[in-house]
Amino acid sequence: xxxxxxxxxxxxxxxxxxxxxxxxxxxxxxxxxxxxxxxxxxxxxxxxxxxxxxxxxxxxxxxxxxxxxxxxxxxxxxxxxxxxxxxxxxxxxxxxxxxxxxxxxxxxxxxxxxxxxxxxxxxxxxxxxxxxxxxxxxxxxxxxxxxxxxxxxxxxxxxxxxxxxxxxxxxxxxxxxxxxxxxxxxxxxxxxxxxxxxxxxxxxxxxxxxxxxxxxxxxxxxxxxxxxxxxxxxxxxxxxxxxxxxxxxxxxxxxxxxxxxxxxxxxxxxxxxxxxxxxxxxxxxxxxxxxxxxxxxxxxxxxxxxxxxxxxxxxxxxxxxxxxxxxxxxxxxxxxxxxxxxxxxxxxxxxxxxxxxxxxxxxxxxxxxxxxxxxxxxxxxx
Numbered sequence: 001x002x003x004x005x006x007x008x009x010x011x012x013x014x015x016x017x018x019x020x021x022x023x024x025x026x027x028x029x030x031x032x033x034x035x036x037x038x039x040x041x042x043x044x045x046x047x048x049x050x051x052x053x054x055x056x057x058x059x060x061x062x063x064x065x066x067x068x069x070x071x072x073x074x075x076x077x078x079x080x081x082x083x084x085x086x087x088x089x090x091x092x093x094x095x096x097x098x099x100x101x102x103x104x105x106x107x108x109x110x111x112x113x114x115x116x117x118x119x120x121x122x123x124x125x126x127x128x129x130x131x132x133x134x135x136x137x138x139x140x141x142x143x144x145x146x147x148x149x150x151x152x153x154x155x156x157x158x159x160x161x162x163x164x165x166x167x168x169x170x171x172x173x174x175x176x177x178x179x180x181x182x183x184x185x186x187x188x189x190x191x192x193x194x195x196x197x198x199x200x201x202x203x204x205x206x207x208x209x210x211x212x213x214x215x216x217x218x219x220x221x222x223x224x225x226x227x228x229x230x231x232x233x234x235x236x237x238x239x240x241x242x243x244x245x246x247x248x249x250x251x252x253x254x255x256x257x258x259x260x261x262x263x264x265x266x267x268x269x270x271x272x273x274x275x276x277x278x279x280x281x282x283x284x285x286x287x288x289x290x291x292x293x294x295x296x297x298x299x300x301x302x303x304x305x306x307x308x309x310x311x312x313x314x315x316x317x318x319x320x321x322x323x324x325x326x327x328x329x330x331x332x333x334x335x336x337x338x339x340x341x342x343x344x345x346x347x348x349x350x351x352x353x354x355x356x357x358x359x360x361x362x363x364x365x366x367x368x369x370x371x372x373x374x375x376x377x378x379x380x381x382x
Contacts (some may be wrong), residue, residue, distance in 0.1 A: 001122065003312045003377070005116045007370035014365045015116060016256050019089040025078030025103070026130040028134035029234035031055040033104065034076050038131050045117050048076040052147050057138065058132040060126055062115045063380070067125025070379040071149070071156040071338075072107035072372050073331065075102045084149050084356040099160040099358050104347075106131055106227035108159065108365050114370035120351065125380040128153065128208050134330075138181070138292040141333035150337040155302050155379040158331045158342045159368050163353055163360050165346030170310045170324030172226040174303050176258035177342050178296040179228070181264065181328030182289060185252045186211065188238075192247030199346055201245045205238040207248035207281040212236060215253075218269055223262065230256040230326055256326040296332035299339035302379075306341040309378045313370035318346075343371065 017037075026296070028032050042049045042059050049059035057077065081127060083090050092095045096172050098104075109129055116127050120187045130149045134140030165171075188208045193201030201329035221231045231253070238249030257263050267289045274285035310319045334340050345368050348361035 001119070003374045004366070004370045007111065007121070007313070007366045007373065010111045010114050010369060011024050011366045014107045014111035014369060015362050016236060018103050018365065019112055019363070022093050022098050022102035022361055023090050025093050026136045027080060027096060027100045028077040028140070029055060030135050030145030031076050032086045035131070038106065038110060042113065045114060047113055049119055049152045051134065052144055056144060057131040057153070058149050059113060059129040059131070060142070061113065061120050062159045063123040063125050064121045065124040068380050069126045069128055069152045069377045071130055071158060071334070072109060072112060072376055073092050073126040073130040073132055073141065073158040073334065074105035075132045076136045077102055077134055077136050077140070077315045079136060079354065081354070081356050085359055086358065090109055090277065097356065099354050099356065100136065101353060102135065102264070103249035104161045104365060104368070105159060108368035108372060111365065111369035113375070114374050115369060116376065121381055123377055127376045127380070138148070138328065138330045141330040145337060147227060153338045155382070156334045156336070156338050157375045157379070158340070159345050160342065161345045161347050161360065161364065161368065163347055163351060163358060163367055165316065165344070167346055167348045167364050168314060168368065169318045169320060169346035169360045170304055170371060171320050171344045172307055172310070172341065173298055173322050173324050174300055175297055176295055176324050178293070178324065178332060179256040179258050179326045180263040180295040180332070181292040182255045183252070183292060184255065184270060184290070185250060185288040188249040188278055188283055189285070190247050190281070193245045195243040195245055198245050201247065202282045203245050204249040204283055205246045206237055206331050207278045207283040207285070208238055208251055211251060211274065211277050211282065211285070214273055216325065218273065222269065227262070228258050228326070229262060230254070236338070256328070257325060258295055259275060263295060293328035294329045294332040294336070296329050296342060297335050298334070298341045302339035303341045305378055306343065306380055309374040310343070310371055313374045314367055345371070
């Protein structure tokens, strides 16, 4: 079976579908039109599906006989960015843009549905398609799992398109592919006083400044040198006037790690650091901690199979071992449910993802569709 040719045959359909979604980007948890368009296409193919509440779709194509269940995932939400390209199909929704390429993920996945539905008499088992909402806010995968997306799934595959990489290049990694991502806010409370008599108060600015420095020792003194960890302070706000010692300060930032153990321990480590540092300056501190995504780990055997599948539909020289990223990806939730692999697909372009000028080469879609299909077929036979 020439999967690459099958993907080529649906390329025009995929491009048209993607351009429609690109013109009508919708924010996380509000992808109502996008969901309707996916359902409309599935209806036209005669493919069974059910909606995720409130947005998103889970569809299935049944093969000629019972067998394994393999899942394919594509996310569908857009970003709150004003598009500044000159594309003829640029966003019509003011303030929103598919700058992360989720329109392409949805389009490639619907293309894979079309291909697999056309050859369902040639394989056994079930392919499940997860059109997932709200990846950008890290809530969609949890929602999909809670509503049965991963029931009985033996393997799952995902693709993220990327710009500024060779068109059609497929990269993969073994083990952690995306870091756990969390955001934190620390409120430091002291006691304001006149700047000419600092001894009369408790300086929240000094305590906050000490926290900025001390937090970095979590990386340098509490983490093994061969384990990657990022502790970033993004903002520090303190004070109301030039001649007043501040009574309140706030820091916000992000934590990134590939270690599931460190991810679980981090709130406790931060609390200890806050209590001891603030206490040294007679201040107090309160922590607000929110997990955005967990660590996404590619299963070794699933990834080995995925890499071999990729080489069947693409020049092996364009199938490469990549590097993990500290970026978060809520595909991580699926990796806790079944063996999983997440690929990166190059699509050229001069600007990075999340840029208001992001433009990519649509010829990459054929590779993405073929990769989805080949991975599913091989996983059903594994």
